[in-house]
Amino acid sequence: MGQRVIIAWLITCALGYFALGRSLARLVEGYDRSSESLLPILLTAAAIVTSLILTFRWARALRSGTTNTQPTGRRRFLLGALGAGGGLAATLLATFSRISDWYAISGRHIFLVRPPYKADQQLDEWSGARVREYRRLGRTEARISDISLGSGSGTGGRQTAEVAREAIDRGINYFDTAPDYSGANSENRLGQAMKGVREQMFLATKFCRPTGHLGPGNSVQEYIEAVEGSLERLQTDWVDLIHIHSCDSIERLMDENAHEAFDRLKEAGKVRFLGVSTHTPNLEAVANHAIESNRFDVMMLAYHHGAWPGLEDIVQRAAQADIGVVAMKTLRGAMHQGLMSSRADRESYTQAAFKWVLSNPAVSGLVISLWESAQLDEFLSASGEAPTAEDMACLQRYEELAAAKHCRPHCGACLGQCPEELAIHDILRYKMYFEHYGAQKEAMRLYSELEKKADSCIACSAPCTNACPYGIPIAQSTREAHALLEIA
Numbered sequence: 001m002g003q004r005v006i007i008a009w010l011i012t013c014a015l016g017y018f019a020l021g022r023s024l025a026r027l028v029e030g031y032d033r034s035s036e037s038l039l040p041i042l043l044t045a046a047a048i049v050t051s052l053i054l055t056f057r058w059a060r061a062l063r064s065g066t067t068n069t070q071p072t073g074r075r076r077f078l079l080g081a082l083g084a085g086g087g088l089a090a091t092l093l094a095t096f097s098r099i100s101d102w103y104a105i106s107g108r109h110i111f112l113v114r115p116p117y118k119a120d121q122q123l124d125e126w127s128g129a130r131v132r133e134y135r136r137l138g139r140t141e142a143r144i145s146d147i148s149l150g151s152g153s154g155t156g157g158r159q160t161a162e163v164a165r166e167a168i169d170r171g172i173n174y175f176d177t178a179p180d181y182s183g184a185n186s187e188n189r190l191g192q193a194m195k196g197v198r199e200q201m202f203l204a205t206k207f208c209r210p211t212g213h214l215g216p217g218n219s220v221q222e223y224i225e226a227v228e229g230s231l232e233r234l235q236t237d238w239v240d241l242i243h244i245h246s247c248d249s250i251e252r253l254m255d256e257n258a259h260e261a262f263d264r265l266k267e268a269g270k271v272r273f274l275g276v277s278t279h280t281p282n283l284e285a286v287a288n289h290a291i292e293s294n295r296f297d298v299m300m301l302a303y304h305h306g307a308w309p310g311l312e313d314i315v316q317r318a319a320q321a322d323i324g325v326v327a328m329k330t331l332r333g334a335m336h337q338g339l340m341s342s343r344a345d346r347e348s349y350t351q352a353a354f355k356w357v358l359s360n361p362a363v364s365g366l367v368i369s370l371w372e373s374a375q376l377d378e379f380l381s382a383s384g385e386a387p388t389a390e391d392m393a394c395l396q397r398y399e400e401l402a403a404a405k406h407c408r409p410h411c412g413a414c415l416g417q418c419p420e421e422l423a424i425h426d427i428l429r430y431k432m433y434f435e436h437y438g439a440q441k442e443a444m445r446l447y448s449e450l451e452k453k454a455d456s457c458i459a460c461s462a463p464c465t466n467a468c469p470y471g472i473p474i475a476q477s478t479r480e481a482h483a484l485l486e487i488a
């Protein structure tokens with residue numbers, strides 16, 4: 001009998017490690033729960049119940065070795081409880097040991113460190129800040145808040161309807177969302193926030209589903225249904241702007257089904273303007289084609305201090321064509337809290353970066369992902385302000401510190417050097433979300449969706465060494481990214 005109990009618990013421990021532990025690992029990594037089988041959980045639960053029954057039956061049948069008499073009922077119960085407790089503890093240990101390597105590297109970021117995406121100390125003068133400037137959004141003729149609400153990966157799913165409503169109360173009238181931000185939660189929450197004030201908002205979302213981007217291969221009807229899904233989640237009859245989302249190729253930019261869907265939706269009064277958002281290695285080609293095509297009313301571009309000169313040219317030409325330009329990724333990696341040793345710099349950096357972006361009159365506004373009232377205080381304090389000499393000096397110090405750490409969103413200079421054809425820029429972007437945006441779960445979810453992961457870097461001879469013109473140690477960074485973003 002005792003042997004059967006031991007074997008039962010050994011099997012249970014093995015299931016804990018191989019079945020339940022693997023499910024746990026995938027859960028932490030951010031895999032879509034709806035696609036995960038319940039079988040490993042059910043099998044492990046069944047094994048635990050069986051082992052518990054066998055353990056208590058063994059205890060009940062116990063006899064004293066010397067007198068062949070039964071121990072007292074209390075003693076038998078205690079022995080059974082001890083055996084059951086030991087078995088359960090061993091099973092839990094086996095299950096959690098599956099993610100122990102990951103915890104040593106990444107878990108501490110999640111459970112111990114809260115990477116700040118806001119100043120570590122809020123200044124009194126920021127309190128209650130409001131939007132102070134509205135700018136014309138190109139040919140749409142809308143006037144939008146110069147600092148507006150984004151709801152992308154940077155929020156890590158923490159943005160609530162309440163904080164979005166507070167943003168409206170503080171004068172923000174432009175919301176940027178997408179069906180795949182926080183697994184549709186962004187659209188749901190912004191829909192709640194806009195109840196009763198929809199008319200005063202300029203609402204931008206993306207041609208996309210909660211499960212990912214649309215592109216060539218999707219039918220006109222699929223594009224239309226995706227937008228109708230957005231309208232439902234946003235609790236509105238129309239969106240002002242629909243972007244071709246995170247556009248990485250001219251083929252996607254000009255997909256005729258997307259354009260026909262837009263025309264039909266516009267005719268039906270469900271969308272008003274067409275836009276394109278891009279922050280990929282093909283940004284330059286995509287943006288140039290978008291300007292020349294004259295099909296787009298708005299462009300949302302990764303634009304920050306220290307941007308390469310070609311981007312300035314694109315922004316100018318877009319403005320000349322009366323295309324509204326919205327800036328995103330304005331904090332150049334948002335590494336200030338970790339990089340800058342001076343508290344004054346850490347407190348000034350965000351506002352200095354915003355002021356720099358808005359000092360370009362060709363920019364209509366910027367979007368920033370936020371999730372706390374205190375961030376509204378801090379961020380909106382830069383509204384309507386021009387950068388000072390101190391701001392420029394702060395940005396200069398940041399640029400020196402971040403130079404060999406920040407993978408430029410528009411770059412792709414190293415991609416041809418990787419025999420594995422890894423999307424190095426995406427891998428490093430997700431690493432940035434994890435380490436600097438505090439959006440660990442979202443970063444892991446995005447990484448889990450990549451076709452090729454950086455495990456191939458572990459044994460690679462790294463022909464990518466020296467491929468980055470900015471001095472980023474690519475192989476080291478991608479290996480670190482893999483250790484952070486995927487459980488061994």
Ligand code: SF4
Nearest residue numbers: 418457460462464475
């Ligand atoms: S180390 Fe990684 S990124 Fe560099 S070449 Fe090898 S596989 Fe590609």
Ligand code: SF4
Nearest residue numbers: 407408411413414468
């Ligand atoms: S690692 Fe360097 S070369 Fe590669 S995409 Fe990033 S910035 Fe460009």
